[in-house]
Amino acid sequence: MSLADTISKTLVPIHKEGYPFIVIAATLTIILGWFWDPLFWIGLFITLWVCYFFRDPPRVTPVKDGLVVSPADGTVCLIGPAVPPKELDMGEEPLMRVCVFMNVFNCHVNRSPIAGKVTRIAYKAGKFLNAELDKASEDNERNGLIIENENHRIGVVQIAGLVARRIVCFVKEGETISAGDRFGLIRFGSRLDVYMPAGTKPQVAIGQTMVAGESIIADLSNQENVEVVTRVS
Template sequence: MTIAPEGRWIVSGVVALAVACFWIWGWASWPLWLPSIVIIQFFREPARHINADNDAILSPADGHVVFVGKEKSPIDGSPAVKISVFMSVFNVHSNRSPVAGIILQSERFAGSFFNAALDKASHNNERHLIEINSPHGRVVCVQVAGLLARRVLCYLKTGDTVKAGQRYGFIRFGSRADLYLPPHCVPLVALGDSVKAGITCMATVA
């Protein structure tokens, strides 16, 4: 296991502070190690063996499923299948592309910071949207900031080519990832299911 690039300077800082306090106060400084452990586990980056099934639409995030159903595409309002994943502070927070394809759109939207487990977070919270032209059709993936997550990082630009399971972003401290799939896609997950980015098959093509 390694530390995600987005958290290396944060982890280095808190560990250095804890070590310095240990040198000064000895074992009396042990409470300072607790936040260090929490931050290290939050920014952990475990190795992933990406699901190689070309028909699979993969989870973009680690967490549990909080919505599965019909919804309108945030691009043009056309019918879509929506699957949402809530990421708690205990999940790995790297985001991965659900499909292979070309980025048709990559755009950030300003917004609020409601609890990401709530459905209204999909439309009202700060978020970053990417639209992928894939073999399955056009797939939209939205990184949604949460109550504590105030920074959404996306590294893909319009015109970029992406592989299924490729790491493309990160959200700090609890958040949500929404998938909008073509209406001919069939969900393979249900509410409450635990999923892993780049591994769990969320849906397939009918």
């Protein structure tokens, strides 16, 4: 095995969105270290943390129709019925919502909860409250997507937090994505909300640790009274 192969299998890949931040941190580290050695070591620690923050490890997504997987690494902070954001146009009736909070040490690459077509993307400017708070769903900056397939229609919302100042979305309306595909990223602490059909029974608990693209939130194919979509818009 070559040295390059060894390094690629040892180091976690870094998402390209992180490269500018890594370059800035490394450059400042060199400049500050030139004037005072202790600043170099402080800067080096910060640079390594930035690399860690923008890591993008491979994930193995379970393959089964109806599974809803976590869109984010983090901890389940809220579960229960909630009215989706108005800009998603999912109606005014409460849907089952599961919220995953990401702290600054979680991987922040977001992954699609289900396979389907992205039929709507809606961004809304807002505040930067603590993303763990329930009212963050209404007040904070956010970007929402609707993903549909032949059987189900769900919403997933990227919500900025106290530290987050930039929501990035990689996909466009009309694109078809698979479950576990990368669709976005939020910089430095945030939350992901998943809105599922009324009657959905989540298979997670508050405080549970989630792995994006791997942890199962719900199984829509194995539940009664779950609203079904008959076509993709």
